[in-house]
Amino acid sequence: MTSNKGKYAEFKQMMEQNGIELNLVLMSYPEEQLDTIEEVAERSLCYLKGIIKDDFFIDDSGLFIEQLKGFPGVYSSYVKRTLDNEGILRLMDSKINRKAEFKTCIAYYDGHLNLFTGVTRGYIAKEIKGKRGFGFDPIFIPENRKKTYAEMTLEEKNSISHRSKATLQFLNYLKKKKI
Ligand code: ITT
Numbered sequence: 418m419t420s421n422k423g424k425y426a427e428f429k430q431m432m433e434q435n436g437i438e439l440n441l442v443l444m445s446y447p448e449e450q451l452d453t454i455e456e457v458a459e460r461s462l463c464y465l466k467g468i469i470k471d472d473f474f475i476d477d478s479g480l481f482i483e484q485l486k487g488f489p490g491v492y493s494s495y496v497k498r499t500l501d502n503e504g505i506l507r508l509m510d511s512k513i514n515r516k517a518e519f520k521t522c523i524a525y526y527d528g529h530l531n532l533f534t535g536v537t538r539g540y541i542a543k544e545i546k547g548k549r550g551f552g553f554d555p556i557f558i559p560e561n562r563k564k565t566y567a568e569m570t571l572e573e574k575n576s577i578s579h580r581s582k583a584t585l586q587f588l589n590y591l592k593k594k595k596i
């Protein structure tokens with residue numbers, strides 16, 4: 418369940434590769450402002466489990482910039498809507514330390530609460546680059562790469578992204594459950 422079609426496209430590719438069909442519930446839900454994305458995801462799942470009948474999962478993600486003490490972090494959604502990528506680049510203007518990490522927490526409800534997290538380290542680009550993807554993709558360069566997420570194909574992003582690392586754990590859980 419998400420309001421973000423970009424996230425869905427990424428999950429769809431990864432899940433279908435593993436023989437899992439997804440049903441998208443395209444909807445936003447209230448997100449409480451808590452200290453970590455894990456807490457936000459857990460709280461949202463608890464709220465939604467009373468509303469959704471089937472097993473379902475949500476994804477809460479954030480961009481954490483070292484020089485800005487982890488900002489925007491849990492405020493990523495608000496910051497994307499307000500400052501946007503241009504504003505982040507302005508905050509980072511002339512900053513030498515451009516280290517950042519993207520983090521995803523998948524919260525899955527199957528009668529129990531399950532959390533799976535994934536992190537990809539990288540850097541804030543000096544300029545907006547690339548047209549694909551969504552959100553902060555045009556300003557995030559993963560470690561050991563030269564391209565931003567937005568300059569990569571969906572498959573390339575999925576081979577290294579924070580979301581794919583969380584999804585791998587999620588898939589392992591689903592496989593174990595099936596045995
Ligand atoms: P939900 O309905 O699933 O909550 P959202 O877009 O509000 O969708 P998040 O709160 O998880 O999602 O994301 C916070 C912000 O970070 C939001 O602006 C996203 O576009 C952005 N974001 C999340 N994952 C990203 C990724 O893989 N690449 C670039 N930006 C991302």
